Amino acid sequence: MDGYALRHGDLSSQGSTTLAVTQRITAGDAPQPLITGSASRIFTGAPIPKGADTVIPQEQCTTENDHVTINANVRLGQHIRQAGEDIEKDSLFMQAGYRIQPQAMGLIGANGIASIPVFRRLKVALLSTGNELLMPGNELQDGKRYNANHFILTGLLQALGCEIIDLGTVRDELPATVKVLKEAASQADLIISSGGVSVGEEDHVKAAIEQLGSLDIWRLNIKPGKPLAFGQINDKPFFGLPGNPVSLFVTFCLFARPFTLRMQGISDVLPQAIKIRTQFSHTKNGTRQEYVRSRITTTESGTEVRTFGKQGSGVLSSTVWANSLTIIPPGTVIEPGDLVDVIPFNELIP
Ligand code: AMP
Ligand code: MG
Numbered sequence: 001m002d003g004y005a006l007r008h009g010d011l012s013s014q015g016s017t018t019l020a021v022t023q024r025i026t027a028g029d030a031p032q033p034l035i036t037g038s039a040s041r042i043f044t045g046a047p048i049p050k051g052a053d054t055v056i057p058q059e060q061c062t063t064e065n066d067h068v069t070i071n072a073n074v075r076l077g078q079h080i081r082q083a084g085e086d087i088e089k090d091s092l093f094m095q096a097g098y099r100i101q102p103q104a105m106g107l108i109g110a111n112g113i114a115s116i117p118v119f120r121r122l123k124v125a126l127l128s129t130g131n132e133l134l135m136p137g138n139e140l141q142d143g144k145r146y147n148a149n150h151f152i153l154t155g156l157l158q159a160l161g162c163e164i165i166d167l168g169t170v171r172d173e174l175p176a177t178v179k180v181l182k183e184a185a186s187q188a189d190l191i192i193s194s195g196g197v198s199v200g201e202e203d204h205v206k207a208a209i210e211q212l213g214s215l216d217i218w219r220l221n222i223k224p225g226k227p228l229a230f231g232q233i234n235d236k237p238f239f240g241l242p243g244n245p246v247s248l249f250v251t252f253c254l255f256a257r258p259f260t261l262r263m264q265g266i267s268d269v270l271p272q273a274i275k276i277r278t279q280f281s282h283t284k285n286g287t288r289q290e291y292v293r294s295r296i297t298t299t300e301s302g303t304e305v306r307t308f309g310k311q312g313s314g315v316l317s318s319t320v321w322a323n324s325l326t327i328i329p330p331g332t333v334i335e336p337g338d339l340v341d342v343i344p345f346n347e348l349i350p
Contacts, residue, residue: 005025027045282332
């Protein structure tokens with residue numbers, strides 16, 4: 001606080017007090033001890049001189065001929081920040097397993113710590129499967145569609161601080177799929193593919209994994225995202241995410257993201273849902289747990305959540321409109337006004 005530092009005991013208990021100003025202390029100075037019965041001119045960020053215990057803001061003072069007059073209610077210790085007020089000496093203020101956010105970097109720096117041990121960046125191999133895929137920039141041809149998943153995964157993984165090994169698009173053929181997955185396992189810490197994990201004759205990812213390593217999880221009782229595969233190739237974890245872009249986005253956020261974070265050494269990785277009142281009804285009581293693209297809004301009447309009209313797993317625009325996923329457990333009917341579990345996107349992205 002810009003003002004005057006003094007000893008509270010030097011203020012008279014009634015009326016005003018006038019003290020000589022014997023020192024001027026600005027931020028960065030190393031002050032002399034306070035001369036008893038005097039005041040020090042002081043500025044925000046400056047250290048308090050030994051012997052002073054209170055600061056009076058300059059707005060509450062009048063000065064004349066190197067003397068300051070105080071006529072205000074003054075509390076002992078006011079406007080002084082104690083050393084250790086935020087973090088006590090020798091106390092633990094951050095633990096291993098913490099994902100370092102910018103504010104944490106500030107705290108580490110504020111404690112004079114110039115470097116800390118961190119995990120190296122994860123190398124993640126990415127591949128798309130599908131004979132129909134074209135990269136944007138090429139002219140659209142009959143039977144083809146542009147690759148969306150490559151960009152979803154690249155963006156999500158970049159935001160998680162991963163190094164991406166882009167293995168491009170592989171054709172829907174078993175030998176080609178085996179070859180590229182082998183290459184992925186030799187280069188990366190984690191392998192993520194899109195598409196080709198269903199049961200069709202043209203889906204070769206499952207067979208390739210079984211040939212090269214082990215398949216630990218295949219298919220989940222969720223919507224969207226049923227065709228999800230998880231396994232290992234040469235001890236490298238592998239996620240085979242569904243080809244439908246919405247399914248890919250949702251399964252990445254729910255499963256691959258926490259897994260990636262845990263591989264990065266982070267302990268607290270699971271997304272947290274919050275309870276919000278719905279503005280929608282959901283009467284189809286399905287057998288799979290649903291993750292509905294939804295938007296949380298807050299108005300004068302409170303916070304509520306509504307859903308995007310088209311919930312198809314190819315309707316990627318629903319994920320751009322949404323700011324959350326609303327969870328609908330299997331066999332549940334929802335009426336407007338019901339409380340539902342909602343995972344905000346800030347729990348899922350990045
Ligand atoms: P799949 O899981 O390979 O059977 O694909 C399911 C659906 O998602 C199909 O309609 C595919 O054309 C589509 N799809 C697969 N991969 C991609 C991709 N990378 N970008 C956009 N759509 C895709
Ligand atoms: Mg396919």
